[in-house]
Amino acid sequence: MLRALRAPGTPADPRRRPRRPGPRAGGWGPYRLIGELGKGGQGKVYLALTPQGQKVAIKVLHEHVGSDRVVRERFLREVEATRRVATFSTARVLDVNITEDQAYVVSEYVEGVSLEQLVRDRGPRDEDGLTRLALATAGALAAIHRAGIVHRDFKPANVLIGADGPRVIDFGIARALDQVTATSGKIMGTPAYMSPEQLAGEAIGTETDVFSWAATMLFAASGRAAFGEDTIPAILNRVINHHPDLSPMPPSLRALAAACLDKLPANRPTASDIMLRIVH
Structure with a gap:
């Protein structure tokens, strides 16, 4: 309660x-x-x-x-x-x-480790493991979006790998905290996994989570952040102006990841579309 x-x-x-x-x-x-x-x-x-x-x-x-x-x-x-x-x-x-x-x-409580820690400790996921991860997390996002919620902070640290599979956490918390920080000038979120429109302070919708999802899957496939892990200005520049190297992604997911990372929100698939494209 x-x-x-x-x-x-x-x-x-x-x-x-x-x-x-x-x-x-x-x-x-x-x-x-x-x-x-x-x-x-x-x-x-x-x-x-x-x-x-x-x-x-x-x-x-x-x-x-x-x-x-x-x-x-x-x-x-x-x-x-x-x-x-x-x-x-x-x-x-x-x-x-x-x-x-x-x-x-x-x-x-989900007993397990975060996707971030799992990849750091054991390395990138293979094609089968990545495909299962992609399908489960896209399904979680679809459920979150169906409830009218935008996660706003989807990233490897917010995906827990439990005994029964991946679990997405902290959905809705970033939106709630935005109410606190709206006048502080602070960025809510993790820049390396935020969408261009989110970094620009524009109104955001479910499309921003799709961008973050693809960046997270690329981390899982490569062990590296899609837009780097150096200075914040450099990361922001890459998110807004550059396209990441998708070669670590398996061919079956590469075109889908590219569509999700489109700089224009309207060009990205929905989370439900992602699920259908993976199974087909």
Whole structure:
């Protein structure tokens, strides 16, 4: 259940000193903390247990998220929308808590490693493995898009490889955090996997996820970021003005990846189209 612990509009006690978010008495709310899974630009991710003993992943967001009542309400609405997504190939959002000094998102725990870590440790995927990955993640994106959500931060770190196959995570979180950072001038996302229109600050739709999907598949096929990993200005220039080398992709996926990486959003296939082209 999504909730805020203090009623919207209730003024904060001026005598109370702001507190940095952190685990309270060994956990967050009813969740008992048992380990740390990682950290990134949005916050830290912890492994925790529900009162029933179920493992969950808790993403604890940076403290500025809950500093404004309007932002808190928008954030809750955006995350609530993720509940419409079909659960296959995704990690479900289970709970959200956001107040002035505490903000976290609880999701289904997927035991496994990220695609990014898998490729770093074991090397690029072979043709069969890449094709299975491409089909599963395109299916996840199709489900996300069908629910009216744009992922906005699709990248190798947001694809978890579990025992039952790939799972896409953090869909909808980037959109929710955009509400927080809209006036800060910060880029929300990972530049090497963002579309040209996203980098340009234009209105974006599902086409941006398709571009990011293809860049992610190219990483899985080559072990290298499609647009480089050096300076941000250099990466931005390549995303906007250059086409990546697609030779590491198997011939069966090369033309599809090229179409997905088209600089013009209208020229890219949909996630559903990607699935059909892979199976045919």
